[in-house]
Amino acid sequence: MTPAERRDLILRLAPREPAGLPSLRTIERIRKWRTVLMLLCALALIPWTVYLGMTLPSHYVARNWVATWVGFDILLLTMLVLTALAGWKRKQLVFPTAFATGVLLICDAWFDTMTSHRGADLTQALLSAFLVELPLAFILIAGPLRLLRYVAIRHGMISPKSHLWRMPIPDLYPGQKMPPDHP
Template sequence: MLTDEQIATMSPAERHDLIRRLVRPVDDLVPSRRWLRRTRELRILLLVVSAAALVPWIVYLAVSLPPRYVAHNWDVTWVGFDVLLLVLMVATAVLGYLRRQMLVLTAFATGVLLVCDAWFDVLTAHGDDQVWSLATALLVELPLAAVLITGSMQILRLVAARLWALDDGAHAWQVQIPLPSDADRAVGRPARVR
């Protein structure tokens, strides 16, 4: 068994090799290779079909929606949206304080909601509200969204780099989802079939 002192004297390449050899195979974590592949394929198909259906819907809305519309439940809509934003902000703060990786999800979602909030505030404002909406979007919502989204990406990158799943200088979007074949190849053994 390796001691902490022996590990401390290892080079980065040796640690990388050791971690790759000790990584728990994905096959031990998912019901089956077939399930994993099928689930991935179905989710990708769902997104592709949804994106394809969204294109004609966007065109339809662009030509059919009136530029002005009186909305029902306007107050409930915005209060509900802001309550959701508040819940995600508090969750992000708590998860950050507790140093939990779930922070990546809540921080990213909070950042996206802040971008949406800025977008709708600026585009739906009129009169004196336009200046206030633009100022809060540019000075508060969008900068905070940038901090939250880039911060969540930095944490993702840090965790992946610490596990030697990401090379030095690589970006967070280059982190790949481990597949059974990757785990098997990394430890130099033939793939198991269930």
């Protein structure tokens, strides 16, 4: 059976109104407002970043330094364990946990490098970043994204020639039109 035939069969066998899904109008409204929210946050972050760049001191003694780093590492440890468990049990939870863990590793590498002193401390931070944290972050982010693509191909949702950055979100209500207020 070709991917197109498999997708057609899935669509014919799927219930018309899957239980637990919001209406098409609700999905579109949520998508629109989340997009607006992200754009507003991005716009607000531009002047805030410029302000911080101009006003923050180049040297600052931080309170709760140990609690901050230990807490961050506990969060990172928790996410690594959740990702390992989700992967081991073959659960879809591996997608968000692996992605979030990869982002946390990138943040860890950045802050370790930026806050280390020149000399051996900086060398250790750079070696840790380039030999451990960043490669592991790449594996944790790229791996589940590739797996997501394979799942979509396997279920006939996309062509095997499709690239991840062009992969659309599957239509939850095939054959139905967008609400009238949709641009």
